[in-house]
Amino acid sequence: MADAGVTDRFRTWLRERNLPVTAPRLAVAELLLTADRHLSAEEVGDELTALGTKVGTATIYRTLDVLVESGLVVERDFGEGFKRFEPARDIPHHEHLLCTSCGHVEEFQDERLERMTTLVAESHGFARQRHRLVIYGVCRDCQRGSVS
Amino acid sequence: MADAGVTDRFRTWLRERNLPVTAPRLAVAELLLTADRHLSAEEVGDELTALGTKVGTATIYRTLDVLVESGLVVERDFGEGFKRFEPARDIPHHEHLLCTSCGHVEEFQDERLERMTTLVAESHGFARQRHRLVIYGVCRDCQRGSVS
DNA sequence: CTCATTGCAAAGGATTTGCACTAAT
DNA sequence: ATTAGTGCAAATCCTTTGCAATGAG
Numbered sequence: 203m204a205d206a207g208v209t210d211r212f213r214t215w216l217r218e219r220n221l222p223v224t225a226p227r228l229a230v231a232e233l234l235l236t237a238d239r240h241l242s243a244e245e246v247g248d249e250l251t252a253l254g255t256k257v258g259t260a261t262i263y264r265t266l267d268v269l270v271e272s273g274l275v276v277e278r279d280f281g282e283g284f285k286r287f288e289p290a291r292d293i294p295h296h297e298h299l300l301c302t303s304c305g306h307v308e309e310f311q312d313e314r315l316e317r318m319t320t321l322v323a324e325s326h327g328f329a330r331q332r333h334r335l336v337i338y339g340v341c342r343d344c345q346r347g348s349v350s
Numbered sequence: 351m352a353d354a355g356v357t358d359r360f361r362t363w364l365r366e367r368n369l370p371v372t373a374p375r376l377a378v379a380e381l382l383l384t385a386d387r388h389l390s391a392e393e394v395g396d397e398l399t400a401l402g403t404k405v406g407t408a409t410i411y412r413t414l415d416v417l418v419e420s421g422l423v424v425e426r427d428f429g430e431g432f433k434r435f436e437p438a439r440d441i442p443h444h445e446h447l448l449c450t451s452c453g454h455v456e457e458f459q460d461e462r463l464e465r466m467t468t469l470v471a472e473s474h475g476f477a478r479q480r481h482r483l484v485i486y487g488v489c490r491d492c493q494r495g496s497v498s
Numbered sequence: 499c500t501c502a503t504t505g506c507a508a509a510g511g512a513t514t515t516g517c518a519c520t521a522a523t
Numbered sequence: 524a525t526t527a528g529t530g531c532a533a534a535t536c537c538t539t540t541g542c543a544a545t546g547a548g
Contacts, residue, residue, distance in 0.1 A: 222502060222547045243538080258505040263538060281427040281482070283513095284537055299476050308474050312466065319485045326456050327490035328447050334429070335483045337467045342475035370522045370527055391513080406530040411513060413528095431538095432512055 208235045215272045226257045230265040234275055240286040240298075240307045280307075280336055301341035308341070356383045363420045374405045378413040382423055388434040388446075388455045428455070428484055449489035456489070 212231045216223050229250055234241060241249070243262055250257050257265075266287055269275035276290045280300050286307070295316065299308040315335060323330035360379045364371050377398055382389060389397070391410055398405050405413075414435055417423035426434045428448050434455070443464065447456040463483060471478035 220502095220548085224503065224547070226504070259537095260506080260539075261504055264503080279429040281429070297470075299471060299474055301476070302479060308476070310470050310474065312470070314466075318460070318462075319483075322445075322458055322460070323447060323485050323487050326447055326458065327493075328449070328456075328485070328487035329493055330485060330487040331450060333483065333485040335467075335481065337471050337476070337478060337481040339471050339476035339478040345475075345477055368523085368527095372522070372528060374529070392511095407512095408514075408531080409529055 208232060212269065212272060212274055215274070216268075221268075225255075226261050227265050227268070229253075229255045229257055230262060231269060231274070234266075234269065234287055235289045237289065240278060240288045242284050242286050244284070246287070279334075297335040297337070299337045299339065299341075301344055302338050303340050303344035306341050306343070356380060360417065360420060360422055363422070364416075369416075373403075374409050375413050375416070377401075377403045377405055378410060379417060379422070382414075382417065382435055383437045385437065388426060388436045390432050390434050392432070394435070427482075445483040445485070447485045447487065447489075449492055450486050451488050451492035454489050454491070 209228050209231045212228070212235070213223055216227070230246060233246060233249055233253075243259075243266060246266070247257065247259060247262050250262075266275065266277075269287070270277050274290055275287050278286045278288060278298070280286065280298065282305075293309070293311065296309045296311045297315065299310065301307075315333070319333040320330050357376050357379045360376070360383070361371050364375070378394060381394060381397055381401075391407075391414060394414070395405065395407060395410050398410075414423065414425075417435070418425050422438055423435050424438045426436060426446070428434065428446065430453075441457070441459065444457045444459045445463065447458065449455075463481070467481040468478050
């Protein structure tokens with residue numbers, strides 16, 4: 203299965219700096235790197251428990267930090283009161299659409315945004331570092347049926 | 351002084367729905383409505399204490415809720431781990447620039463953003479509700495001198 | 499063996515809530 | 524008098540930290 207390869211980058215990254223390659227770390231990494239959704243720390247824990255690979259909360263948070271540091275995972279804050287994590291794909295920078303009804307997240311890109319934010323920052327005397335755009339709305343599915 | 355008039359809108363709003371017009375509420379409202387910065391709940395409390403008008407934390411949060419409900423104040427989340435509040439001015443919608451060094455906040459407008467986000471949302475099947483854009487960078491002041 | 503990681507439980511920061519008490523109308 | 528608001532402390536939510544036990548290299 204190709205999935206095994208997903209955690210290899212993390213394995214390598216750990217070995218490169220003589221950090222222990224442990225089962226909990228690999229479990230979190232594999233789950234997150236193959237995830238198709240933007241997961242919260244709690245969700246990561248729940249999914250792992252469901253998979254029979256229970257990992258302590260502290261370890262989850264600590265591993266998430268390591269994954270973010272490794273650059274394999276990106277941390278997101280959509281103003282929900284907690285953070286979500288997504289695998290860092292090749293996409294250089296992308297924005298998010300968040301369904302305020304079910305929490306579903308979609309992504310999109312817009313190069314104009316990059317230029318626009320740089321110009322705005324400059325005109326205010328700011329040295330731009332990054333930006334964050336989130337569009338809130340109701341997704342297709344939620345617009346239809348009841349979301350019980 | 352013209353400042354007194356600032357809280358009148360809040361007074362009226364409260365009276366209209368038979369809600370008690372209390373000293374703590376007016377204190378929070380006056381401070382916030384005349385603020386020139388985006389304040390956090392904690393800052394509101396500190397400033398009030400400094401002014402000799404100490405208000406309990408719970409009351410501050412409860413009053414902030416009321417103020418937001420009244421539409422006189424707007425709540426912002428810049429991903430700092432806490433919320434900030436600003437008086438709702440006439441500006442229909444504006445974006446923010448946040449200095450990652452000192453926390454200074456500046457605002458700007460861009461009508462194109464409104465249109466762009468609506469189009470993007472539509473193309474993804476989302477019914478757009480609102481959006482949030484924050485540009486992070488280092489402000490002019492922080493780019494110079496040391497920020498001790 | 500040695501040092502980093504793990505897990506649990508306690509600690510933290512921001513915000514909320516329960517409740518007896520006080521105040522607005 | 525009523526009814527809602529107030530402050531305090533306890534409680535919650537998400538996340539971090541202390542520490543003894545465990546495991547990777």
